[in-house]
Amino acid sequence: MIHIKPFEFNYFSVNTYLVYDDTKEGVLIDCGCMRREEEQELSAFIEENGITLTHLLCTHLHVDHIMGNEFIYRTYGLSPEAHRAEVEVLPSAQKQAELLGLPIKISDVPVKHFIVGNDRIQFGNSELKALLVPGHSPGSLAFYNEANGFAVVGDALFERSIGRTDLWGGNTDVLVAAIRDKLLSLPDETIIYPGHGPETRVVDEILNNPFL
Numbered sequence: 001m002i003h004i005k006p007f008e009f010n011y012f013s014v015n016t017y018l019v020y021d022d023t024k025e026g027v028l029i030d031c032g033c034m035r036r037e038e039e040q041e042l043s044a045f046i047e048e049n050g051i052t053l054t055h056l057l058c059t060h061l062h063v064d065h066i067m068g069n070e071f072i073y074r075t076y077g078l079s080p081e082a083h084r085a086e087v088e089v090l091p092s093a094q095k096q097a098e099l100l101g102l103p104i105k106i107s108d109v110p111v112k113h114f115i116v117g118n119d120r121i122q123f124g125n126s127e128l129k130a131l132l133v134p135g136h137s138p139g140s141l142a143f144y145n146e147a148n149g150f151a152v153v154g155d156a157l158f159e160r161s162i163g164r165t166d167l168w169g170g171n172t173d174v175l176v177a178a179i180r181d182k183l184l185s186l187p188d189e190t191i192i193y194p195g196h197g198p199e200t201r202v203v204d205e206i207l208n209n210p211f212l
Contacts, residue, residue, distance in 0.1 A: 001127055002148045004193065007042060008036040011102070011135065012064040015195055016042070017152050019145075020051050023124030027055040028078075029143060029152050030195060032105070033069030039071050054123045057115075058082040059127060059139040059154025062167065063096040063106065070107040081121075085141025087111055090137065115141060128152075131182045135175020136163030136210060144184065150191040157183055157192055158183040159200040162211045184206035 005018040009032035016033065017170065020026025033039050046053065056078040058066060069080045093106045115121075117132030121143065128143040133156040140163075142153040155163035157179050165172040183192070188203035205212060 002145060002150075004150065005045060005146065005188065006193070007033070007045075007104065007157050009038045009066060010067050013196055014064050015107075015193065015197075016068070018042075019050070019123075019128070019152070019194060020049075021124040021126045024050050024052060025124035026051045027057050027121065027123050027128070028072060028172035029057045029126060030059055030065040031056060031072050032065055033068035033071060037208070039068065039075075042068070043075060043090075053078055055121055056080050057121065057128075057143060058086070058111075059142065059156075059195065060140045060151065061086040061093070061111075062137060062155070063088050063093050063100065063102070066093055067086045067104075067106060069093075071107040073096075073109045080109055081113045082111050083116065083141055084114040085134070085136060085139030085169070088113075091168065094110050104165055108177075117141075117168075119164075133157075133175075133178040133182050134169075135165060135171050135173075135178050140178075144186065144190075149187065150187060150193060151183065151186060153183060153195070155195040156211075157205060158194045158197050159208050160205070162209070175179075176212060184212065 007016040014032030016027040119130040131142040144151040
C-alpha cells in the first residue's frame with residue numbers, strides 16, 4: 001500500500017509530497033521547505049515514521065519547488081533528479097529568486113540523475129512512472145502510480161486551471177497538448193496531486209476545466 005503525505009511550504013504554498021509504502025521506503029517530490037520550522041516539520045515526520053528516502057524527485061526546477069533541495073542533500077545525502085531540459089533552459093535557483101524579487105539566498109544542488117519520459121522510479125515494493133508534460137516549463141514531469149491510481153503533476157495541471165506559461169521555456173499550446181495526451185488519457189478516477197492547491201481527478205478536469 002502506498003501512503004501520500006502532503007506538506008505545504010514557503011511563500012508560494014508549494015505542495016511537497018512524501019510518497020512511501022509499507023516497506024517504509026519512499027520518495028520526496030518537489031521539496032519546497034524554506035524556513036527552519038518547515039525543515040523540522042518534514043524531518044520529524046520522516047523520523048517518526050521510520051521512512052528511508054531513496055529519491056528526491058523534481059517535477060520541474062522553478063525556484064519555489066526546489067527551495068528545500070539543499071536541506072535534503074545535506075540531511076539525507078540525496079541529489080535532485082529532474083529532466084535535462086530543466087537544467088539546460090532555466091536560470092539557476094538564485095538567479096530565479098533575484099528575477100522574481102525574492103529576498104532569499106538559495107543554494108543550487110546539481111542534478112546528478114536525469115529522468116526521461118517513461119522512466120520507472122523504484123522504491124520499496126512500488127514504482128512511479130515518469131510522464132513528460134512540458135509547457136509550464138520545458139522539462140516538466142508528472143509521476144504516475146497506476147496501481148494506486150494517482151499522479152503527482154507539479155504545475156502542469158490544477159483544479160480547473162493549468163500552469164502559467166510566461167516563465168522560461170513556457171508554451172501554452174505545448175502545455176495543453178501535453179496535458180491532454182499524458183494526463184487526461186489516464187483513467188477517469190485517477191487522483192491528480194498538483195503543485196499548488198487541492199487535489200482533483202482526471203474526470204473532473206475533463207468535464208470542468210475551462211482551459212482544456
